[in-house]
Amino acid sequence: MTNIVVIALKEKCPFCEQGDVFKKSSGLHMPEMNEHCPVCKRNLLGEPGYFFGAMYVSYGISVALGLMEFVLLKVVLGIKDPIAILVPIVLSMVLISFKNFKWSRIVWLKIFPPGENTSFLTEESSANKQVQEAEKRRRIDGVILNRRVGK
Numbered sequence: 001m002t003n004i005v006v007i008a009l010k011e012k013c014p015f016c017e018q019g020d021v022f023k024k025s026s027g028l029h030m031p032e033m034n035e036h037c038p039v040c041k042r043n044l045l046g047e048p049g050y051f052f053g054a055m056y057v058s059y060g061i062s063v064a065l066g067l068m069e070f071v072l073l074k075v076v077l078g079i080k081d082p083i084a085i086l087v088p089i090v091l092s093m094v095l096i097s098f099k100n101f102k103w104s105r106i107v108w109l110k111i112f113p114p115g116e117n118t119s120f121l122t123e124e125s126s127a128n129k130q131v132q133e134a135e136k137r138r139r140i141d142g143v144i145l146n147r148r149v150g151k
């Protein structure tokens with residue numbers, strides 16, 4: 001099994017490690033996700049709000065990166081001016097924001113894989129099944145009741 005960091009950096013499906021999670025895009029717009037992995041067909045979108053938690057991963061990545069830069073600039077390079085430390089940190093966070101968006105979603109998919117049962121569509125169809133079953137039961141009960149009344 002390949003390291004999740006490598007998978008995230010390659011932007012591959014965290015389940016089969018081959019399919020692309022995001023659609024090929026050019027230019028500066030929000031990356032678009034594939035609904036299902038093109039290779040293993042796993043659901044990649046989850047239920048509505050599934051990626052809310054990926055924000056915490058994104059925050060973690062930003063803080064970790066910021067801290068590493070801080071240590072590099074302050075301790076390793078010995079820069080004293082706070083502005084000269086802050087500007088590169090903020091700039092790098094803005095520059096990697098789209099990448100961070102992608103990495104955090106892939107890591108989130110790996111930590112909490114969206115179950116096929118929890119996907120929005122499956123949930124809806126299982127709810128439909130329950131309604132159909134309840135109707136069937138009512139019809140059977142009705143037949144039994146009619147038979148009893150007919151006696």
Ligand SMILES: [Zn+2]
Binds near residue numbers: 018037038
């Ligand atoms: Zn896959």
